[in-house]
Amino acid sequence: MEQPIAAHPDRLLPADPGVRAIARSLYSAVEGLPIISPHGHVDAAVIEQNLPFPDPAALLVTPDHYVTRLIHANGVPLNQLGLGGSTMDPRQVWRNFCQAWPAFEGTASGYWIRQEFEHVFGVHEEPTAENSDRIFDAVSARLAEPGFRPRELFKEFNIEVLATTDDPLDSLESHAALAADPAFASRVLPTFRPDQYLNIAHPAWNENVERLLAAAGGGASGYAGYIGALEARRRHFVDNGAVSADHGVRTPATLKLDDADAARLFERARAGDATPEDREAFEAHMMYQMARMSVEDGLVMTIHPGSYRNHHRPTFEEFGADTGHDIPFAVTYTEAIRPLLEDFGTAKDFHLVLFTLDETVFSRELAPLAGFYPSVFIGAPWWFLDAPDAMLRFRSSVTETAGFSRSSGFIDDTRAFCSIPARHDTSRRIESAFLARLVAEHRISEERAHELIVDIVDSSPRRVFKL
Amino acid sequence: MEQPIAAHPDRLLPADPGVRAIARSLYSAVEGLPIISPHGHVDAAVIEQNLPFPDPAALLVTPDHYVTRLIHANGVPLNQLGLGGSTMDPRQVWRNFCQAWPAFEGTASGYWIRQEFEHVFGVHEEPTAENSDRIFDAVSARLAEPGFRPRELFKEFNIEVLATTDDPLDSLESHAALAADPAFASRVLPTFRPDQYLNIAHPAWNENVERLLAAAGGGASGYAGYIGALEARRRHFVDNGAVSADHGVRTPATLKLDDADAARLFERARAGDATPEDREAFEAHMMYQMARMSVEDGLVMTIHPGSYRNHHRPTFEEFGADTGHDIPFAVTYTEAIRPLLEDFGTAKDFHLVLFTLDETVFSRELAPLAGFYPSVFIGAPWWFLDAPDAMLRFRSSVTETAGFSRSSGFIDDTRAFCSIPARHDTSRRIESAFLARLVAEHRISEERAHELIVDIVDSSPRRVFKL
Amino acid sequence: MEQPIAAHPDRLLPADPGVRAIARSLYSAVEGLPIISPHGHVDAAVIEQNLPFPDPAALLVTPDHYVTRLIHANGVPLNQLGLGGSTMDPRQVWRNFCQAWPAFEGTASGYWIRQEFEHVFGVHEEPTAENSDRIFDAVSARLAEPGFRPRELFKEFNIEVLATTDDPLDSLESHAALAADPAFASRVLPTFRPDQYLNIAHPAWNENVERLLAAAGGGASGYAGYIGALEARRRHFVDNGAVSADHGVRTPATLKLDDADAARLFERARAGDATPEDREAFEAHMMYQMARMSVEDGLVMTIHPGSYRNHHRPTFEEFGADTGHDIPFAVTYTEAIRPLLEDFGTAKDFHLVLFTLDETVFSRELAPLAGFYPSVFIGAPWWFLDAPDAMLRFRSSVTETAGFSRSSGFIDDTRAFCSIPARHDTSRRIESAFLARLVAEHRISEERAHELIVDIVDSSPRRVFKL
Incomplete structure (x- = not known):
């Protein structure tokens, strides 16, 4: 490969x-x-509170309107992306994201997400409808690690000042x-x-x-x-x-x-x-x-x-x-x-x-x-x-x-x-x-x-x- | 060459x-x-009617206002390009076009016409005042071929849909x-x-x-x-x-x-x-x-x-x-x-x-x-x-x-x-x-x-x- | 070097x-x-009068508002660049320019000035606060040469028409x-x-x-x-x-x-x-x-x-x-x-x-x-x-x-x-x-x-x- x-x-x-x-x-x-x-x-x-991040969808998809907008443009209603108090299963939101992934090719969000996957989450494959659950689980596991709390990442990311x-x-x-x-x-x-x-x-x-x-x-x-x-x-x-x-x-x-x-x-x-x-x-x-x-x-x-x-x-x-x-x-x-x-x-x-x-x-x-x-x-x-x-x-x-x-x-x-x-x-x-x-x-x-x-x-x- | x-x-x-x-x-x-x-x-x-195309000037010059505009900008009145019910000899219109050809260098129309000459009409030289008549004759001959009727070209061009x-x-x-x-x-x-x-x-x-x-x-x-x-x-x-x-x-x-x-x-x-x-x-x-x-x-x-x-x-x-x-x-x-x-x-x-x-x-x-x-x-x-x-x-x-x-x-x-x-x-x-x-x-x-x-x-x- | x-x-x-x-x-x-x-x-x-050019600051800095503007943007008041009937010593104006020189990196004025230094004044080093006086003297000496009168430069520059x-x-x-x-x-x-x-x-x-x-x-x-x-x-x-x-x-x-x-x-x-x-x-x-x-x-x-x-x-x-x-x-x-x-x-x-x-x-x-x-x-x-x-x-x-x-x-x-x-x-x-x-x-x-x-x-x- x-x-x-x-x-x-x-x-x-x-x-x-x-x-x-x-x-x-x-x-x-x-x-x-x-x-x-x-x-x-x-x-x-x-x-400050250093709480663990939520699930992959709630971390990477739902709150990022640069991501949701492009999935929406490709035909997925926002309530299927976790917005509007949706009660949709995060796994399904994640699936919707993974399925829409090709739409991000060449976009700024696409570059960043790919970098995050590779360098922050250790995910080395492209999201697809097929591997959606596997990636969801991998990212979830990572998020549960103690080293993945905000303050630890702050240090790992080498952030000196954040406004x-x-x-x-x-x-x-x-x-x-x-x-x-x-x-x-x-x-x-x-x-x-x-x-x-x-x-x-x-x-x-x-x-x-x-x-x-x-x-x-x-x-x-x-x-x-x-x-x-x-x-x-x-x-x-x-x-x-x-x-x-x-x-x-x-x-x-x-x-x-x-x-x-x-x-x-x-x-x-x-x-x-x-x-x-x-x-x-x-x-x-x-x-x-x-x-x-x-x-x-x-x-x-x-x-x-x-x-x-x-x-x-x-x-x-x-x-x-x-x-x-x-x-x-x-x-x-x-x-x-x-x-x-x-x-x-x-x-x-x-x-x-x-x-x-x-x-x-x-x-x-x-x-x-x-x-x-x-x-x-x-x-x-x-x-x-x-x-x-x-x-x-x-x-x-x-x-x-x-x-x-x-x-x-x-x-x-x-x-x-x-x-x-x-x-x-x-x-x-x-x-x-x-x-x-x-x-x-x-x-x-x-x-x-x-x-x-x-x-x-x-x-x-x-x-x-x-x- | x-x-x-x-x-x-x-x-x-x-x-x-x-x-x-x-x-x-x-x-x-x-x-x-x-x-x-x-x-x-x-x-x-x-x-539908599959009639033969007219002469080279009436096909390639007079009706294409992206072509006539640039010749006009270079000093040739539109009635010398066949517009306005002009009765100018198509050969002369064609001459005016060939003479103005250097003005198309670097333009979109220039690229297309050159491709057409090379790949559709089999003309392998650049138009000039000198070779104008020769190209006119060559293109005219091509237009008279049975394979040059619209439906035949439609097929040759491999057009599946045309709106x-x-x-x-x-x-x-x-x-x-x-x-x-x-x-x-x-x-x-x-x-x-x-x-x-x-x-x-x-x-x-x-x-x-x-x-x-x-x-x-x-x-x-x-x-x-x-x-x-x-x-x-x-x-x-x-x-x-x-x-x-x-x-x-x-x-x-x-x-x-x-x-x-x-x-x-x-x-x-x-x-x-x-x-x-x-x-x-x-x-x-x-x-x-x-x-x-x-x-x-x-x-x-x-x-x-x-x-x-x-x-x-x-x-x-x-x-x-x-x-x-x-x-x-x-x-x-x-x-x-x-x-x-x-x-x-x-x-x-x-x-x-x-x-x-x-x-x-x-x-x-x-x-x-x-x-x-x-x-x-x-x-x-x-x-x-x-x-x-x-x-x-x-x-x-x-x-x-x-x-x-x-x-x-x-x-x-x-x-x-x-x-x-x-x-x-x-x-x-x-x-x-x-x-x-x-x-x-x-x-x-x-x-x-x-x-x-x-x-x-x-x-x-x-x-x-x-x- | x-x-x-x-x-x-x-x-x-x-x-x-x-x-x-x-x-x-x-x-x-x-x-x-x-x-x-x-x-x-x-x-x-x-x-016409072919008088010698003035000092380097009065020639290259003060009258060129593309130069003074960028030094001004970097914090030097215009009266320290010779404007407004300033009586500032031209050497000091020149120092202010040389000190601000890095701000011109990548700019049009920067390219031209560097060319002028190299090809007109024979100055082969980058202006700095340190070498400011040396460059001032070098350019001044050049300006005093008989070959540096406007008509001589006109010929050397090979100018045919100047409006x-x-x-x-x-x-x-x-x-x-x-x-x-x-x-x-x-x-x-x-x-x-x-x-x-x-x-x-x-x-x-x-x-x-x-x-x-x-x-x-x-x-x-x-x-x-x-x-x-x-x-x-x-x-x-x-x-x-x-x-x-x-x-x-x-x-x-x-x-x-x-x-x-x-x-x-x-x-x-x-x-x-x-x-x-x-x-x-x-x-x-x-x-x-x-x-x-x-x-x-x-x-x-x-x-x-x-x-x-x-x-x-x-x-x-x-x-x-x-x-x-x-x-x-x-x-x-x-x-x-x-x-x-x-x-x-x-x-x-x-x-x-x-x-x-x-x-x-x-x-x-x-x-x-x-x-x-x-x-x-x-x-x-x-x-x-x-x-x-x-x-x-x-x-x-x-x-x-x-x-x-x-x-x-x-x-x-x-x-x-x-x-x-x-x-x-x-x-x-x-x-x-x-x-x-x-x-x-x-x-x-x-x-x-x-x-x-x-x-x-x-x-x-x-x-x-x-x-």
């Missing part, structure tokens, strides 16, 4: 033998470096417990994610504001209390090790309103009278406010606009959010982000990481912005774009304008803990592949490429995220 | 020797498969005659193309509606009669073997109106009082209706928005439509298609193929949509995009998000019958080239690539177009 | 040995051809003096650049119009005088050898107003009463007028829309325009340019070169437009896009639709005189690399590629710019 491709030492490296040799050498310099993950969605409590994403009112007690635990040497950092407190259109906005004011308003009410409460909660995050605040917005619009105007919009929204224009203005203003707070408290600000959330309403109503139908649309940053940058673009130690799901923005806007503003960094390609070819297109698009010093470093953005090594390894291989081509074309020296690969993999995320 | 490049067995395959060897092996597995052409513009009557594009009121008698002819073993299928009956802005809309109601309204009038007549004509198409309905729209907007509102717009349009907003709403509503009908009658729905038709008015006025100046513009599907997908995105057996001339849509919107909705398939790159590099960009853009199972398979979309083998062969070579790179980079196994190339070339169009 | 990469004979050529060999052969055919530079920003007086960019009221006396000088064999041509006379939003518009009317109105006033004065100044440029008129506009909008409407807008603007809509309509109308004039006087018309000028207002206020924060945004040509093309798209000898900073426009709009209209040529990738990968993307995007005959040829667009050879050499290598791939993939013959590379490098700019 052929060697499994996931085991091939040269996987993802360029085909040309000369370029591959260079890429291999560059990759070998970063292969073993610790993982820095400055943005993701793992639950800190999972690490989570948290509600502004989260107590952060798991983070505090981990930080206080002398037996846990790594860092698990919270990230301030206030979308549902800033976006008036969110169904729970009013209620969230109530809770926010009650918890952190310090007795103040109205817009001033609201701003004060947000500042207070950010301080709580900073005190618990947070290094960044993350913002998922519809558009990258920013706007500076004076306090009176902002307060007027706030009250109108509280009374349920905000127009769509009010909502847009307020959200744009709050992005400006978040930047101001970042300048003051030092939290790195990350923005990711341009996704139509919950595109298929019937699925949203039955299965909730994050079920595979957030669909990107066209974005333009240049005019939208100007008000924010006019005031804070050169502010001392302000770091603003701009993400996009619209690749056209990379060369047209993000590289020129990051090539001038000391505050702006180009967010790594993520969501649908953290895949080999997309990452190569990204580097090709931004490097000639912005060089290597103005991008964020790899972001895994995942809730799938066991996929973290595969994701970072993929990125390291692709960055090596890109640099190797430049070396082979005599655009950069091999010596300098060796410095750059370390800078990209290790120094960039530390520098950009102040780690 | 050097071997003509069109005769080279490795043409269009990647340069790297290792990758090329894999590509060659993949290509050899599909080189001989029958041609499935689920969308195109050949006239069924040409096949035509037809007016809703077409009798489809040529299709019926071919289906009934025991001597004709292949399938020539009609395609329902109702643009000029749905788009109020079309100059003949009102007249078309009159004719539609008269022919198929069953005595009913008004909006209800109009809808009923469209349904009836679709049934006629289904009864004559149609598998799809094709829609060339300005934008991908869709909208669900209730019957009363739709009827009001319809009457306003009939009276000549529709505003531009009315027209847009009605066209968007009719896309929704077409989807509804497709869910009911099973016709695959194909949409291709984003072309500014007849961009140069003076040329349109003198030479008519389809004369080389339909110019693409930016398109965004995500919000526009949502109303349709909300109701029909998961409808059983509904197939919706979304095409684009705006490449940015591939990774940003079409791959994510097709990666969730079981109904949505990504239309192959066509028009200006069915060329080697564009096809490689397409695969690179969509595969990592949507895999290989969610795209339509190759669409030749041509009225140039003799170019069909060259077009499909080009696609097969490029698909092999793309897969070969993934194999060489250890992203997929060679064994799996062999299954995928067959799936892409043969199974995909059958599955997507219900053939 | 390794050979400096800038000295490598195969730099920028493809890595694959087979493709590289073909590329090397193609490149060798054009390596020594004279430089044709039909658009740039060198000052004609510098050539400058000039204010409509410029006397063009340096151009005239050079043309009259029998000792100066090359051509330095002015370019008519009337932006600040056409764009009502420009702060100096009214004053510019006053000066224009006074200088060239021939006694007429109002709109008619204004149009007449523009025509007169264009004649002055034509008389002094100009071949083109260049237009930097916000959007590519064009519009035909009748004289009365245009005059009304003009008067409203003169009175300071123009609305934003008035301004847009007037600018669009003036693009139409510029096309009309180009049809009449033969000046090639070049348009480059889509840049948000002076994005960071505080920097603009302190340091002025052209300081590194002109940021591109999304552009769409198809509908915008239609009014102009409707009337002039097929006008005899009219040449219209369309540039873009938004790469999406290349395959979607520019290639289709240039593939039909005899007047339209696709502008070379420039600004952020005149870099190796971007140039390869450009060729890949446009060639399959428009071939090689419909693009402008390389445009260096630079004010950095000493970088001109590096820029043209980069372009020649990349064009060779692109063609070599097509040869290796049997898409074009090697013989034809040898003709094409000469056509691209030499004949295209002559043909398109009527040189």
